[in-house]
Amino acid sequence: MRSPLLSIPFIFLLLFVPLSFASKARHFKWEVGYVFWSPDCLENVMIGINGKFPGPTIRAKAGDTIVIELKNSLPTEGVVIHWHGIRQIGTPWADGTASISQCAINPEETFTYRFKVDKAGTYFYHGHYGMQRAAGLYGSLIVDVADGEQEPFHYDSDLTLLLSDWYHKNIYAQMVGLSSKPFRWIGEPQTLLINGRGQYDCSLAAHVIHGSTTCKTNTSQCAPTVLRLHPNKTYRLRIASTTSLSSLNLAIGKHKMMVVEADGNYVEPFLVDDMDIYSGESYSVLVTTDQDPSSNYWLTVGVRGRLPKTPPALAIINYLPNSPSKLPKIAPPITPTWNDYAHSKSFTYKILARQGTLRPPVNSDRQIALLNTQNKIDGYIKWSINNISLALPATPYLGSMKYRLKNAFDAKKPPEQFAANYDVMRPPINPNSTQGSNAYILDFNRTYDVILQNANALADNVSEIHPWHLHGHDFWVLGYGDGRFTNKDVSKFNLKNPPLRNTVVIFPYGWTAIRFVADNPGAWAFHCHIEPHLHMGMGVILAEGVELVGKIPNEALACGMTSKMLMNNHP
Ligand code: C2O
Ligand code: CU
Numbered sequence: 225m226r227s228p229l230l231s232i233p234f235i236f237l238l239l240f241v242p243l244s245f246a247s248k249a250r251h252f253k254w255e256v257g258y259v260f261w262s263p264d265c266l267e268n269v270m271i272g273i274n275g276k277f278p279g280p281t282i283r284a285k286a287g288d289t290i291v292i293e294l295k296n297s298l299p300t301e302g303v304v305i306h307w308h309g310i311r312q313i314g315t316p317w318a319d320g321t322a323s324i325s326q327c328a329i330n331p332e333e334t335f336t337y338r339f340k341v342d343k344a345g346t347y348f349y350h351g352h353y354g355m356q357r358a359a360g361l362y363g364s365l366i367v368d369v370a371d372g373e374q375e376p377f378h379y380d381s382d383l384t385l386l387l388s389d390w391y392h393k394n395i396y397a398q399m400v401g402l403s404s405k406p407f408r409w410i411g412e413p414q415t416l417l418i419n420g421r422g423q424y425d426c427s428l429a430a431h432v433i434h435g436s437t438t439c440k441t442n443t444s445q446c447a448p449t450v451l452r453l454h455p456n457k458t459y460r461l462r463i464a465s466t467t468s469l470s471s472l473n474l475a476i477g478k479h480k481m482m483v484v485e486a487d488g489n490y491v492e493p494f495l496v497d498d499m500d501i502y503s504g505e506s507y508s509v510l511v512t513t514d515q516d517p518s519s520n521y522w523l524t525v526g527v528r529g530r531l532p533k534t535p536p537a538l539a540i541i542n543y544l545p546n547s548p549s550k551l552p553k554i555a556p557p558i559t560p561t562w563n564d565y566a567h568s569k570s571f572t573y574k575i576l577a578r579q580g581t582l583r584p585p586v587n588s589d590r591q592i593a594l595l596n597t598q599n600k601i602d603g604y605i606k607w608s609i610n611n612i613s614l615a616l617p618a619t620p621y622l623g624s625m626k627y628r629l630k631n632a633f634d635a636k637k638p639p640e641q642f643a644a645n646y647d648v649m650r651p652p653i654n655p656n657s658t659q660g661s662n663a664y665i666l667d668f669n670r671t672y673d674v675i676l677q678n679a680n681a682l683a684d685n686v687s688e689i690h691p692w693h694l695h696g697h698d699f700w701v702l703g704y705g706d707g708r709f710t711n712k713d714v715s716k717f718n719l720k721n722p723p724l725r726n727t728v729v730i731f732p733y734g735w736t737a738i739r740f741v742a743d744n745p746g747a748w749a750f751h752c753h754i755e756p757h758l759h760m761g762m763g764v765i766l767a768e769g770v771e772l773v774g775k776i777p778n779e780a781l782a783c784g785m786t787s788k789m790l791m792n793n794h795p
Contacts, residue, residue, distance in 0.1 A: 247287035247370065252280070256305075256361065257297035263360070263390050264415035264424035265446040270360035271298070271351065277445075278386060278420040279349070279363030286344045286370040292337040294329065302328025306352035307339065307365060308466075309488050309506065309726050311696055315339045316622055316746025316773055317780040319695055322353035323616035324749050324765060327783030335779050344369040345488025346462040346506040348386060355395040358468035358755045360420075362388065366462060367488070376578065377484050377493065379510055382460035383451055387474075387501060387525055389413035389467040389534065390422060402756055407605045410756055413469060416525055416537035418449045449539040450548045455517035460484075463499075464506035468755040471529040471689050471729075472501045475557040476541060477521040481509035483575070489698060489724040490578035498559060500528055500571050502691035504727035504753030517543045519553045526559030528568060529689040529732075565731060572729060573704065577721045584700040584719060584739045588673040592664065593709065594764065595642035596690060596730065596752075598681040599657035605682065606761045607752070610639040612660040613761030614751070619784030621663060621747035625770040629785045638662035638764065648679040648708045649733060655682060659761065666742035668769035673702070673739050674750075675709045678730045687732035690757065694766075696748035698724045699740035709735040727753060745769035 259272035273279035284290060296303045306320035318339040319325035329335040341347075344367045351361030364386050369375055391398065392414050401408030415422035423446055453459055461481070465472055475498035482493050485508035493510075501507060515521065521541040527534050538556055542548040560567045577583075599608045606613040617624075617633040624632030638660070647653075666672060680687050700722040705713055717737060730736045747770060751763025781790055 247285065247289070249289040249291055250282070250284050252282070252290070252292045254279070254292055255295045255297045256303050261360070262443045262445045263417055263420055264422040265443065266392065266424050268392060269394065271356055272360060273363065277360045279361070281364040281366065281384065282349070283366050283368070284341050285368050286342060286373070287340070289338060289340050293334055294337060295334045296329045296331050299331055302330055302353060303351060303356065303361070304328055304353050305337065305349050305361070307337070307347065307349045308504065308693070309345065309347035310339060310341055310365070311698065311744060312339055312746065313342065313744055314774065316696065316744070317776045319746070319748070320352050321695065321749050323618070323620050324747055325622050326620055326780035328353050341367045343367065343488055344373075344375070346464055346485060346508055347488060348464045348466055348506065350466050355399055355468070355755050355759055357466060358391065358398065359395045362386070362466045364464065376490055377510065378458065379460040380457040382462055384419070384462045385539070386419055387463065387465045387467065387472055388417045388420070389470045390415045390417050391468070398756070399759060402759055403604060405603045410469070412530065412533040414534065416470065416472070416527070416534055418525060418537050418539050421446050421449055422537050423448065450542050451523070451539060452542045452544055452548070453513045454544050455513050458510055458512045461509050461511055462506070463501060463509065465501040465503050467503040470527050470534065471503070471691070472525050473498050473528050473559040474501060474523065474525050475559055476511065476523045477552065477554050477557045478515045479511050479521065479541070481511055484508050484510055486575055486723060487698070487725040487727055490581060491723055492576045492578050492721065494574050496571065498557070500568050502689065502727065502729045502753070504691050504693040513543060518546070519543065520546055520548070520550050521552050521554070522556035524556045524559055528560070528562055530562060532562050569704070569731060575723045577723045581721070581724055584702070584722060585671045585741065586719060587671070588739055589667070589670040591673045591675065592640045593642060593675040593677060595646060595677045595679060596762065597652055597657070597679050599652065600655045600682070601657050601659060606657060606659070607757050608657040608761060609764050610642050611657050612638055612662060613657055614763045614765070615659040615661055615761065617661045617784070619786055620780070621765055621767060622770070622773065623776055623781045623786035625747055625767055626773050626776060627786065627789060629789065632785050633661040633663060636662055638664055642677070646679070648677060651680050651682055651684060663747065663765040663767050666766055666768040668745070668772070669741065669743050671739060671741050673737060676730045676736045676738070677709055678732060678734050680733070689729055689731060690752040690754065690762070691727050691729045692736070692750065693727040693753045694740070694748065694750045696744045696746050697740045698726050699728070699738040700724055701728050702737040702739050704731065704734060704736050706731075706734045709737070713737070742768040745772040
C-alpha cells in the first residue's frame with residue numbers, strides 16, 4: 225500500500241515540474257508510403273504519412289523540440305521532409321532538403337528530424353525531393369505561444385485551412401514531361417483542395433443547390449470541409465498554401481477578414497474582403513461570426529494569375545446549431561478576376577510589420593540582384609537565375625561544404641548581378657542558358673539585400689508570378705516595383721515597418737527587394753515555390769558560416785562524396 229506521505233510530494237512534482245520546464249520534446253513516429261486516396265472523389269495513388277493524406281498536424285508550443293522518426297516506406301525512392309518556415313537555428317541538417325541539407329532517406333531507412341520550433345506561428349511541412357510535395361506529401365505545423373505568453377490579439381478559437389492543388393497525372397509523368405523535348409507542360413491542376421479535400425468535376429455549390437448527381441462524394445476522403453462556428457465569436461483561421469502551381473484567393477461570403485499574421489510573424493492588422501495566398505505563404509486572419517445566425521455561408525478559394533481552368537474550391541461556414549447541410553442563403557463569393565494584378569498588388573502592399581517587430585539594419589553590406597528568366601538549354605525549357613539553371617549535385621552542399629570536399633558542386637562563384645542592358649519587358653534575345661550547381665557563399669553576419677527581378681518568359685507578352693521562399697531565415701520585404709529595378713529605387717525602401725516573412729511574390733514584369741542577415745550557419749535553398757518551376761531549375765543555394773555548423777548526423781551524409789568520407793572514418 226502506498227504511503228499518503230510519499231504521494232503528496234509526488235503529486236507536487238507532477239504539478240510543478242511541467243510548469244517550470246514548460247518547453248518539451250514532442251515525439252512522433254511517421255512512416256511515409258504510397259496510399260490509395262480519393263482527395264477529389266477520384267481514386268489515385270498519393271504519398272501519405274501513416275497511411276493517411278494529408279499528413280498529421282503537428283501542434284507545439286514555442287520553445288518545444290520536435291522529434292520525428294521518419295521511416296521511408298516508399299519501396300523504390302528516397303524521401304525527405306522540409307519544415308517550411310522553421311529556421312533550423314543550429315540544426316541546418318534537419319531542414320529536409322535533398323541534395324542541400326541531407327541525403328535523401330533510402331527506402332526502409334529511418335531518419336530522425338530533431339529541431340526547435342522557436343517562434344509561434346502558422347507553418348507547414350512538405351516533401352522536398354523531386355516533386356513529392358505535388359504527390360501529397362504535406363501537412364500543417366502550428367506553433368502556439370509559449371506558456372505564459374500571449375498573442376497580441378484576441379480570439380476564441382482557431383482553425384486550420386491547408387490549401388493545395390491536385391493533378392490526376394502522377395508526378396513521374398509530370399517530371400518526365402517537364403524534362404522532355406518537346407516540352408510537355410503539366411497544365412492546370414484538376415482540383416483545388418482545402419485540408420486535403422476537393423470535389424472533381426462537380427461544383428459543390430451546384431451539388432448542394434441543384435442536388436447534382438455528378439458529385440459522387442461516396443467517400444469521406446472528399447467530403448466538403450465544414451468549419452463549425454458559434455455565432456458571435458472570433459475565430460483565427462490559419463491559412464497556408466502548399467500548392468504545386470496555383471496562386472490562390474480566398475473569400476468568405478458576408479464576412480470580412482482581419483489579417484494579423486504572415487509566415488509566422490505578426491503584421492499590422494488590416495481588414496479585407498478577400499485575400500491572396502501564394503504557394504509557400506501562410507496567414508492568420510480573424511473572422512467574427514456576426515452575421516445572420518440562421519444561415520450558413522460559403523468560403524471560396526479561387527485561382528489567380530493564370531487563366532483558371534481549375535474550378536474554385538468551396539468550404540461551408542456552418543453557424544451552429546444549423547445543420548451543415550443547410551443551404552447558404554447567398555451564393556458563394558466570386559474571387560477577383562485572375563489577371564486583376566492591381567487587386568493583388570493592393571493586397572500585398574498592405575502587409576506591414578506589426579509595431580514591435582524587429583526592424584532591419586539601416587544599411588546593407590552587399591546587394592545581390594537575381595534575374596528570373598525562362599530559357600532553353602539544348603532545346604529543353606528551363607528557368608534560370610542570372611542565367612544559371614539550378615541542377616542539384618549528388619552530394620548535399622551542407623556536408624561537402626563543411627568538410628571542404630573538392631568537386632562536389634560547381635565551385636565557380638555565381639553572378640551577383642545581371643547585364644545592365646537586359647530588357648525585362650521582352651523575351652530573351654539569346655535564350656541559351658547553362659545548368660549549374662554553383663552556390664552563393666555569403667559572409668557570415670553580413671546584411672544582404674536581394675533584388676528579385678522578374679522578366680518576360682520565352683513567349684511574347686508573358687511574365688508569370690513567382691513566390692520566392694528562403695530557407696533558414698526570415699527576411700524583411702523592403703519594397704516592390706514594376707519594370708526593371710534601378711538603384712534609385714533603394715531610396716524608396718521601407719525601413720520603417722517592412723514585414724518579416726519567409727516567402728514573397730514577384731509580380732509579372734516587376735521586382736521585389738528583401739533584406740536579411742546571414743546569421744544562420746548552414747546551406748539554404750532560396751527558390752520559387754512553384755514545384756514545376758523549381759524542378760526546371762528556378763532556385764539558388766545560399767550558404768553562410770558553414771565552418772560553424774555543429775556535428776552533422778552521419779545519416780545526413782550517407783550519400784555521394786560524404787559517404788566515402790564516412791567510410792574512411794574521416795570526420
Ligand atoms: Cu516550402 Cu524549399 O520549400
Ligand atoms: Cu516560379
